Amino acid sequence: MTRTRSLFKELDESQKLEVRLRDNKQIQVKGKGTISITSHGKVKLLNNVLFVPSLTHNLLSIGQLMVSGYCIVFDDGSCVIKDKKSGQIIATVKMASNKMFPLEVSTVEDFALIAKGCSEAKLWHLRYGHLNINGLKLLSKKEMVFGLPRIDNLDFCEGCV
Incomplete structure (x- = not known):
């Protein structure tokens, strides 16, 4: 009761x-x-x-x-x-x-949890502590991270501003 x-x-x-x-x-x-x-x-x-x-x-x-x-x-x-x-x-x-x-x-x-979608590039940006686009491109180009896709651009990140 x-x-x-x-x-x-x-x-x-x-x-x-x-x-x-x-x-x-x-x-x-x-x-x-x-x-x-x-x-x-x-x-x-x-x-x-x-x-x-x-x-x-x-x-x-x-x-x-x-x-x-x-x-x-x-x-x-x-x-x-x-x-x-x-x-x-x-x-x-x-x-x-x-x-x-x-x-x-x-x-x-x-x-209850909320799932929010974002681009793969932004996800990797966040995973690496807001690593800048040049750093992500370098990791991708040299294949230094398993599963990291080729990243060409990064959406606006309010956290970085």
Whole structure:
């Protein structure tokens, strides 16, 4: 369960129900969906996550993880969550000073990259620390660099200016 709407990759807000917390308090669920967690440089999706705006902390159900095919091990001040089928570690969470295990979650968009095209000459210019056109031509002419194409001209470089 989470109170952070922006974490959801998909959210079905027609899923309305109430859940009872350990202190017997009932809270309203405003939807159900999928969020992503990042660990070990990989993004994993968690399904059937409840959207509960009135929560103070995000809650992760160990029982639901187990039923969904995950192995959870608490040992030496950390919690390791593994996929039972692949054996792949999904997350390793260190215990905080308050004896809780804070799992970092993020939106997938936080990890999106942008690819920008540029000419091959400009790419080599940048690779060699803004080497001038004469230097690039010399490297190309003498075949001093493997894979360097023949370079005749270089586009305007704002970094050099």
